[in-house]
Amino acid sequence: MKALEEKILKEGVILSEDILKVDGFLNHQIDVKFLKEIGKEFYRIFQDEGITKILTIEASGIAIACFTADAFDVNVVFAKKSLSSNIGNDVYTSVVHSYTHGTDYTVTVSKSYLHENDRVLIVDDFMANGKAVEGLIDICEQAHCTVKGVGICIEKSYQHGGENIRQKGIRVESLARIRSMKNNQIIFDQTR
Amino acid sequence: MKALEEKILKEGVILSEDILKVDGFLNHQIDVKFLKEIGKEFYRIFQDEGITKILTIEASGIAIACFTADAFDVNVVFAKKSLSSNIGNDVYTSVVHSYTHGTDYTVTVSKSYLHENDRVLIVDDFMANGKAVEGLIDICEQAHCTVKGVGICIEKSYQHGGENIRQKGIRVESLARIRSMKNNQIIFDQTR
Numbered sequence: 001m002k003a004l005e006e007k008i009l010k011e012g013v014i015l016s017e018d019i020l021k022v023d024g025f026l027n028h029q030i031d032v033k034f035l036k037e038i039g040k041e042f043y044r045i046f047q048d049e050g051i052t053k054i055l056t057i058e059a060s061g062i063a064i065a066c067f068t069a070d071a072f073d074v075n076v077v078f079a080k081k082s083l084s085s086n087i088g089n090d091v092y093t094s095v096v097h098s099y100t101h102g103t104d105y106t107v108t109v110s111k112s113y114l115h116e117n118d119r120v121l122i123v124d125d126f127m128a129n130g131k132a133v134e135g136l137i138d139i140c141e142q143a144h145c146t147v148k149g150v151g152i153c154i155e156k157s158y159q160h161g162g163e164n165i166r167q168k169g170i171r172v173e174s175l176a177r178i179r180s181m182k183n184n185q186i187i188f189d190q191t192r
Numbered sequence: 193m194k195a196l197e198e199k200i201l202k203e204g205v206i207l208s209e210d211i212l213k214v215d216g217f218l219n220h221q222i223d224v225k226f227l228k229e230i231g232k233e234f235y236r237i238f239q240d241e242g243i244t245k246i247l248t249i250e251a252s253g254i255a256i257a258c259f260t261a262d263a264f265d266v267n268v269v270f271a272k273k274s275l276s277s278n279i280g281n282d283v284y285t286s287v288v289h290s291y292t293h294g295t296d297y298t299v300t301v302s303k304s305y306l307h308e309n310d311r312v313l314i315v316d317d318f319m320a321n322g323k324a325v326e327g328l329i330d331i332c333e334q335a336h337c338t339v340k341g342v343g344i345c346i347e348k349s350y351q352h353g354g355e356n357i358r359q360k361g362i363r364v365e366s367l368a369r370i371r372s373m374k375n376n377q378i379i380f381d382q383t384r
Contacts, residue, residue, distance in 0.1 A: 023279065029305040030254075030268040031259045058251035062222075063268065066258045069224045076222040076255065087215065113221040 001041050001175035004153065007018050007034065007190050013140065014181050018156075026153060027060035027125050028111050032067075038175065039067030042123065044149040045173050046072075049148035053077060053114070053120045055140070057107055057132055060125045064153060077114065079107040079136060092142045094135040099128070107135045114143035127152040129175065130161020154178060193233050193367035196345065197380050199226065205372050210348075211333020218345060219252035220319050224259075230367065231259030234315065234343040237365050240335075241340035243313045245269060245306070247332070249299055249324055252317045256345060260315050269306065271328060272298040284334045286327040291320070299327045306335035319344040319366065329362065346370060349381050 013021040025031035050074050056065035057079045065076045080087060082105075090111045095104050114120070122136050133150055140147045147170055155162050155174035162172045177189035205213040216232035217223035243264050249271045257268045272279060274297075282303045289296050306312070311365050325342055332339045339362055347354050347366035354364045369381035 001263065014274070021280075023302065024304065028269065028272065028279065028302055030258065030261070031268070032258065032267055035258075057249060059254060059270070059272075062254040063258050063270075066224065066227075066255050069222070075224055075225075078251070079222065080220065080251075087220065088213075090247070094195065110220055112216065113380075134383070 001038070003034075003037060003152070003192065004176045008154070008176060008178075011188060012186070014184050014186065017181050018133055020154070020178065020181060022125075022184070025183045026064075030063045035063055035067045036070075037063060038153060039069075039071040041175060042068045042092075042121070042173075046121055046149045046151065048113070049121065049171075050119045050120045051148055052117070052119045052129070053107075055079070055114070055120050055136055057081065057136060058075035061123060064125060065123050068121070068151065072121070077109060078110045078138065081105055081107060089131070092139040094138040094142075096135040098131070098132050105138065108165075109131070109143075114140065114145050118143070118145035119148045120145050121149050121151055122147060123151040125153050125167050127154075127161045127172075128156045128159040130159075130165050133161065133165060137165070137168075149173065151175075193228060193230070194301050195226075196368045199265075200346070200368060200370075201378060202349045204378070206376050206378065209373050212346070212370070212373060212378070214317075214346070218256075222255045227255055227259045228262075230256060230345060231263040231369075232262075233366075233367060234260045234313070235263035238313055238341045238343065238363075241313065243340055244309070244311045245304070245337075247271070247301075247314045247328055248316055249273065250329060256315050256317060259296070260313070260343065264313070269301060270332065271301045273297055273299060278302065284331040286330040286334075288323050288327040290323070293339060299324070299331065301331050301335075303335070306332065307336050308336045310335070310337035311340045312337055313341050313343055314339060315343045317345050317374075318348070319346075319364075320348045320351040322351075322357050325353065325357060329357070341365065343367075345362045 049165040054069040152174040246261040287383040
């Protein structure tokens with residue numbers, strides 16, 4: 001998505017070879033007009049997949065999921081990272097390793113909101129090693145629903161999360177793919 | 193908002209005299225069509241306040257903030273509950289006491305995204321003792337911007353958060369106000 005690449009170049013801040021800060025429009029301040037365009041782009045890409053639900057993980061995925069769901073005219077489910085006091089025990093869980101924080105955490109989705117006939121599009125802001133998305137795929141497998149695709153805003157293609165998930169036969173589409181951030185310069189892979 | 197009261201009666205689950213579970217449409221699964229109506233209702237109520245930004249707190253407030261911001265055609269800022277690795281040090285913070293968890297946590301907003309001329313509408317899913325919203329008001333005061341209103345989906349009016357904030361001269365409007373959940377029965381206060 002050319003507009004996203006341009007926005008990253010204009011507004012993104014490279015904090016290190018591995019950390020890109022895009023909190024001016026994507027995951028702290030939310031540029032609503034722009035996220036609506038992202039939602040429409042995911043719809044354009046996945047519109048023939050019969051999507052019935054958008055699944056993401058709190059907190060940064062929620063805004064993207066909302067505007068994507070609006071484009072598809074379906075609902076959102078966001079996985080929780082902590083066991084809230086009232087989610088109940090009737091849940092699917094998956095343990096995710098965070099390389100950023102060097103710890104494991106558990107993602108949780110209530111069994112009430114994923115069904116066998118659901119055709120799920122998973123969306124998130126970033127994908128690096130892909131462990132969070134793998135946790136969501138694991139939860140979908142537990143729920144016997146079908147993951148029809150994974151839509152990522154920014155994939156770090158020099159890490160291998162996207163590759164690993166594509167090898168499972170799951171369609172992963174990223175709107176911008178970063179091959180390198182070395183020398184304070186962003187190099188993108190070609191995207192559709 | 194009659195539609196919200198009806199939805200609470202139809203889909204909400206009373207877990208105790210104090211805990212109402214509405215995660216089927218508001219804060220785990222998100223009923224996108226319904227949340228768009230909530231956004232429009234907040235616009236109807238606050239449209240004359242010259243709102244320039246919607247402020248909320250992760251994670252449950254984000255979806256509501258997104259659809260409200262869309263109705264106002266402005267951006268969202270969501271406060272973080274944890275210090276993320278790349279938010280930086282140039283931040284406003286406020287310590288919030290959680291009665292639910294019996295602990296304190298810190299809410300954080302980057303200084304880049306709240307400005308002196310901003311006219312802010314704070315939104316959230318629930319208000320009970322109002323401590324989270326007070327934290328956001330504190331952050332707005334640090335940023336010297338103006339809180340033009342607080343929009344809450346479900347206020348527990350038998351607690352006193354809304355009252356305390358109204359006494360500061362800040363306009364608080366709740367779409368549903370619950371006076372009591374005793375005996376497994378929800379009694380609403382009148383709302384506009």
